[in-house]
Amino acid sequence: MPIRRVRAAGAGRKPLSVTDPGLLPALEALIEPHTRGDPVSPLRWTTLSLRALASTFTSQGHRVSAATVGRLLHSLGYSLQGTVKTSEGAGHPDRDAQFTHLNATATAFLNDRQPVISVDAKAKEWLGNRDRPGRTWRPGKDPIKVDCHTFTTSDQPVAIPYGIYDIANNTGWVNVGTDHDTAEFAVESIRRWWQHRGRVHHANATRLLITADAGGSNDPRRWTWKKHLAAFALESGLEITVCHFPPGTSKWNKIEHRMFCHITANWRGRPLTSYEVVIETIAATTTRTGLTIGAGLDTGSYRLGSTVTAAGFQALPITPDAFHGDWNYTLAPVPPRPPKALAAARRIAPALTEMLSNPALTGMPRPDFERLVAVSEPYWDALAEAAFQRRFHRPRSYLHPQTSSLDHYHRLLAALLRRRRAITSTLLAQLLGVTRTNLSNQFQDGHRLLDLHRIVVTPLPGSPARTHEQLRIRLPDENHQKDQP
Structure with a gap:
């Protein structure tokens, strides 16, 4: 047709x-x-x-x-699209090596039937009749009514979930805190998991492997984290090994995609109006693969700003791993070692100190220099600690030769003589009995202190003294050795 x-x-x-x-x-x-x-x-x-x-x-x-x-x-082939999280920024050069080390350590623990847990803190949740993302099934035209404005006040109750995921048994525990997310709270959460689940499921365990990210309350640079872990190791009798994920890779932590994601899905569209709602919804979270989660409320008080002294940290029974000891370390279940006495500063002959601190070399009367030494010592310690951690990513050892070979008086004196161009570094190191490298490491912070206290230093004319004879030429006669008023 x-x-x-x-x-x-x-x-x-x-x-x-x-x-x-x-x-x-x-x-x-x-x-x-x-x-x-x-x-x-x-x-x-x-x-x-x-x-x-x-x-x-x-x-x-x-x-x-x-x-x-x-x-x-x-x-033209265009469509509506959202963003995709693929850019991770600059990675650490040892990232892949750390993942290999972490996987090998976890496999060895699991083969020996020793517990391996993944830990992390979930985002804080403010309680109240607040809007929650997601939707849930309800009778038609009968949504849950929540507050229009969700301002946060100083007395607003908060839930701080810290989770522990047992990799071998596919079980978890969430300790819901009500105060602050501190290192003490993180270790207390692990302790409560061990008391409620761990020692039941791992009755014959002698070791424990903890995998954690490199930030927050379980930051490997926190001395308090390691202090409380050492206390838990002594209390439980477990040898505790910790392996941290490299910076910027926390999303690979197993607790994120094996436990926390299911808790978030169970919370969708449901206002967290009380701690009971938080605890019950966490405990009711299950998966088809058999995941079960326990939860408990922790009403303890965890003070912010707690610190550990250098001597106390040095006494902890910590053994850094041969590979990246700042990320991988083991705490033995033994009492802390007796704190070692600080190494005595190198004794320098008073006559040498008298000569080097002569105003003709320093450009400052001795009383003014001694006053500078007194007020600058706290700043020196802070600068040295920060510089050491930036370089080595671990707390500074106060017994390190760079910090114990000279006292603060002679370290600052060396920096001042260096800026005055009164003496070469080689001769000064020889007189003080240290290496030139050891001395050079302390010049940078010394110059910062001089700038901080606005000390104007005028270099001496001519070349720095290279020998004892050249140094003596710069000094006045013995009849004028006394300080001028």
Whole structure:
């Protein structure tokens, strides 16, 4: 049967892409990535909605509707898309090696039937009739009514979930705190898991492996974290090994995608109005693979700002691993070692000190220099500690030769003589009985202290003294050795 046509073939109104040949190129120029598109486009800093695109086209002389813009975009292969988290930033050079070490350690523990747990703190949850993301099934037109405004006050109750995931048994425990997320709270959460679940499921355990990220309350640089872990090791009798994930890789922590994600899904669309709701919804979280989670409320008080002295930290029974001891270490279940006495500073002959501190060399009367030494010593310790941690990513040992070979008086004196160009580093190190490298390591902080206290130093004319004879020439006669008023 012949097809009856109303119009002849090719008749009718032509598409805009035909009647306006510049329409498609103009559309692509507007929505191209900014690195290739027009840098002065009016849509550079706005949402590329269909109405915004149509309005811009109209102002450029292309009369087009929002619906037509949508059809043209689909014909060009464009679609609505969100962002994808793929860029992780600069990775640590030992990232892959640390993952290999962590996996090998976990495998060895599991093969020996020793417990391996993954720990982390979940985001804080403010309690109240507050809006929650997600949706849940409800009778038609009967949503849960929540507050329009969710301001946070100083007395607003907060839930701090700290989770422990047992990798071998696919079980978990969440300690819900009510105070602060501190290192003491983190270790207390592990202790409560051991009391409620761990020692039941691992009755013959002698060791424990903890895998954690490298931040928050379980930061490997926190002395308090290691102090409380050592106390738990002594209390439980377990040898505790800790392996931290490299910085920026916490999403690979198993607790994130094996336990926390299911708790978040169970909370969707449900206001957390009380601690009971938090505890019950966590305990009711299960999966088809057999995950079970226990939960308990921790009403303990955990004070912020607690510290550990250097001597106390040095006494902890910690054994750093041969590979990245700042990320991998073991705490033995033994009492802390007796604190070692601080190494005595190198004894320097009083006559040498008298000569080097002569105002002719330092440019300062002795009383002024001694006053500078007294007020700058706390700053020196703070600068040295910060510099050491930036370099080695671990707390400084106060028995290290760089910090114990000279006392603060002679360290600052050496920096001042260096800035005065009174003596070479080689000769000064020889006189003080240290190596030149040891002495050079302390010049930088010494110069910072001089700048901090606004000490104006005028270099001596000529070259620095290279020998004892040249140094004596710079000193006044013995009759003028006394300080001038």
